[in-house]
Amino acid sequence: MSSWADLLRGSSSNPSSHSASSSSSNKFTSISAACTTIGSPQQPKLTSVKQTSKTFVSIPAASTSNQNIHPNPNQNNMASSSLVMTSSSLPATTTSVVSLSTLKQQWKMEQLNLKKQLKLYNETSFDPTRLSTTLKYIGGVDISFNSVDPNQAVASLVVLSFPDLKVIYENYHHVTMTVPYIAGFLGFREVPHYVKLLDELKRTQPQIFPQVILVDGNGILHQRGFGSACHLGVIANVPTIGVAKKMLYVDGITEEQVQELDENELERKGDYAYLTGKFGNDLGVMLLTSDVYHEPVYVSIGHCVSLTTAIEIVTMCCIDKIPEPIKQADLRSRKIAKNYDMNKTKFNNRSNTNTKGQDRLHDNGSQYGRQQQPTKKKKH
Secondary structure (H helix, E strand, O other): OOOHHHHHHOOOOOOOHHHHHHHOOOOOOOEOOOOOOOOOOOOOOOOEEEEOOEEEEEEEOOOOOOOOOOOOHHHHHHHHOOOOOOOOOOOOOOEEEEEHHHHHHHHHHHHHHHHOOOOOOOOOOOOHHHHHHHOOEEEEEEEEEOOOOOOEEEEEEEEEEOOOOOEEEEEEEEEEOOOOOOOOOHHHHHHHHHHHHHHHHHHHOHHHOOOEEEEOOOOOOOOOOOOHHHHHHHHHOOOEEEEEOOOOOOOOOOHHHHHHHHHHHOOOOOEEEEEEOOOOOEEEEEEOOOOOOOOOEEEEEEEOOOHHHHHHHHHHOOOOOOOHHHHHHHHHHHHHHHHOOOOOOOOOOEEEEOOOOOOOOOOOOOOOOOOOOOEOOOOO
């Protein structure tokens, strides 16, 4: 039996899985969150049924081996929590039905196990005190959904050069979402797809592998201190930063408190205010990224980056309201998802470095934030 950590690293016990992956490297293939055996005749879909006042969810059978992008010896400890409800006597394509409450409890256990490996300090390949000269590549990830079939989506990875914020790499996978969305557990739904994209980049163009990745979601600003940015960071063993567009009210932080901080502390771009939990821990900051739009983003530590460094990086990545790595991943994946017609169109995976004119979606006003440092505010 496999843990969800095994699933998130996205490898299969099927010996042909790697060849199947390599043979489709130039094709836009459907990936099922690493939860089904590669080569199965049909992607199982999530189903939920009401029975004796409980919600049940079908979970595809999982593979039993894994391979991390950056091997992390500590992740062997995760195998003690077997979270996939399968029977060894069942065939690989069999799905198991578990109650929603059981699934949530299992995921909570897995988050707590993964959280033990979380690093809330700088452990990076760049010097946080000299970002403009030592930080060269920043990644952004996002998933956009098909308007016709909500189970179909486009997962995207972009890499930007820094500090000029030019897109130098972009790759997309058309994916089938086989894991349900449950609030507080977004990482289990999205991270497997990001891991596959990162693994492909690591194999094909390791010289531009991002030194830090901005994730459209929360880091430690989370119900259990382990949001999707933390999830990706630990599983892929890469530095990550969570950047959320909406505030997640956790650990005693109230809407009234946040509103007061916004009104009193955020006046111009670069201003930020700490979001402090009931036990005095700084879970993140609300950061104003534009003088035009008074709509702050919510920045929190993902993995291997301190909060101070996270604030500086996000501020330097903002041309307008949304940090450029996340903005570009979102814009480009949305364009592909919008044009996708699963009955008429067959997509190819696209993975290439930029040529002249490729950066057409990029706002040329990329000077903002290049040298500007965030305005420090007092802790609250």
